[in-house]
Amino acid sequence: MTNLSSDITLWNEDKMPIIGLGTWNNVSEEGVHAAVDAALKVGYRHIDTAYTYGNEAAIGRALKKWFDQGDVKREDLFIATKLPLQGMQPERVDKYLGRSLAALQLSYVDLYLVQFPCGCPEKGSDLLLPLDESGALIADPTTDHVAVWKAMERQVLAGRARSVGLSHFNARQLLRVAQAAQLRPACLQLELHAYCQQRELAAFCKGLELPVVACAPLSSPEFLQLADDPDSEMTCLPKISPLLDPVVAEIAHKHKKTPAQILLRHSVQRGIAVIPKSVNPARIKENFQIFDFELDEDDVWELDSIDRWNRGRVFDKKFFRGMESHPEFPFNDPY
Numbered sequence: 144m145t146n147l148s149s150d151i152t153l154w155n156e157d158k159m160p161i162i163g164l165g166t167w168n169n170v171s172e173e174g175v176h177a178a179v180d181a182a183l184k185v186g187y188r189h190i191d192t193a194y195t196y197g198n199e200a201a202i203g204r205a206l207k208k209w210f211d212q213g214d215v216k217r218e219d220l221f222i223a224t225k226l227p228l229q230g231m232q233p234e235r236v237d238k239y240l241g242r243s244l245a246a247l248q249l250s251y252v253d254l255y256l257v258q259f260p261c262g263c264p265e266k267g268s269d270l271l272l273p274l275d276e277s278g279a280l281i282a283d284p285t286t287d288h289v290a291v292w293k294a295m296e297r298q299v300l301a302g303r304a305r306s307v308g309l310s311h312f313n314a315r316q317l318l319r320v321a322q323a324a325q326l327r328p329a330c331l332q333l334e335l336h337a338y339c340q341q342r343e344l345a346a347f348c349k350g351l352e353l354p355v356v357a358c359a360p361l362s363s364p365e366f367l368q369l370a371d372d373p374d375s376e377m378t379c380l381p382k383i384s385p386l387l388d389p390v391v392a393e394i395a396h397k398h399k400k401t402p403a404q405i406l407l408r409h410s411v412q413r414g415i416a417v418i419p420k421s422v423n424p425a426r427i428k429e430n431f432q433i434f435d436f437e438l439d440e441d442d443v444w445e446l447d448s449i450d451r452w453n454r455g456r457v458f459d460k461k462f463f464r465g466m467e468s469h470p471e472f473p474f475n476d477p478y
């Protein structure tokens with residue numbers, strides 16, 4: 144079996160575990176504790192969160208319990224969080240990272256990501272994501288990536304983030320930041336799974352020596368379910384999930400693994416980090432057990448061939464409604 148590394152070395156020499164726990168849509172105190180406990184018990188050392196997920200404080204309390212009991216040390220964990228869309232002005236970066244650090248009860252994060260290439264105005268004293276009466280995001284078209292990146296770099300220099308990175312940026316936007324950067328981006332986080340394999344963008348990142356992290360590595364099936372709800376604003380999402388694909392099922396049967404394990408292994412075997420989210424301890428364990436088998440050339444060929452390119456995207460124009468006319472909306476470019 145090919146030796147598969149369990150982590151990716153970033154340009155600053157930090158090791159980012161190739162599997163992390165996703166935490167979006169997990170906001171209850173009990174849900175967060177159960178997920179963090181289950182993940183740390185089976186060996187996860189990478190946790191992905193964001194200001195916009197509204198769960199940083201619960202994650203901070205769950206981590207504190209582990210630190211206080213001496214069961215894990217801060218330096219053994221890789222914690223990533225994100226600058227929200229309403230923080231996309233250089234003078235706001237310090238404030239939003241400060242809020243995240245206070246909520247997480249940490250003095251630094253391992254990775255601070257720009258969550259999305261478009262900015263929004265701030266809303267109210269709670270600094271929430273601003274929505275109009277129809278529920279669409281309100282755009283601030285003055286987003287300046289280079290200015291925001293300079294403010295991100297200052298967080299590294301101040302010791303509040305070990306590294307900084309980008310999320311959902313397209314190739315053109317990545318290149319612009321990379322060319323202007325004093326501190327290179329540590330990675331790109333983007334939607335990536337068997338139905339949206341992002342081959343061109345992943346190859347572009349390889350050229351920039353930029354590791355890739357797959358968010359929604361199982362294609363975010365919760366959101367696909369919303370597509371079946373006639374009252375949902377998400378009815379335009381594609382009603383498909385690679386978890387239910389017959390090709391994936393057949394390969395899972397062959398290896399005596401689950402479809403989720405096949406999907407995660409497919410990305411990890413490409414050298415891409417994955418951050419599957421679950422609140423279910425059995426699934427959290429299952430998602431971590433992907434190092435004891437290998438997809439062979441035929442499996443890889445078949446999985447590669449179920450790609451639906453941009454048609455397989457879950458987080459598309461409809462998901463970011465209100466942002467599609469922002470001058471930096473990333474999905475108007477082919478990749």
Ligand SMILES: NC(=O)c1ccc[n+]([C@@H]2O[C@H](COP(=O)([O-])OP(=O)(O)OC[C@H]3O[C@@H](n4cnc5c(N)ncnc54)[C@H](OP(=O)(O)O)[C@@H]3O)[C@@H](O)[C@H]2O)c1
Nearest residue numbers: 165166167310358359360361362363365403419420421422
């Ligand atoms: N940068 C960004 O803007 C961005 C965007 C999206 C996501 N993310 C990050 O990426 C993480 C993952 O993305 P995601 O949460 O959208 O979707 P995902 O990880 O692709 O899918 C999560 C869904 O799959 C289910 N699931 C988990 N393990 C499973 C298994 N073994 N078998 C069957 N179903 C399983 C979960 O249900 P249960 O919880 O019930 O198990 C949940 O409904 C997020 O949580 C977040 O941390 C970042």
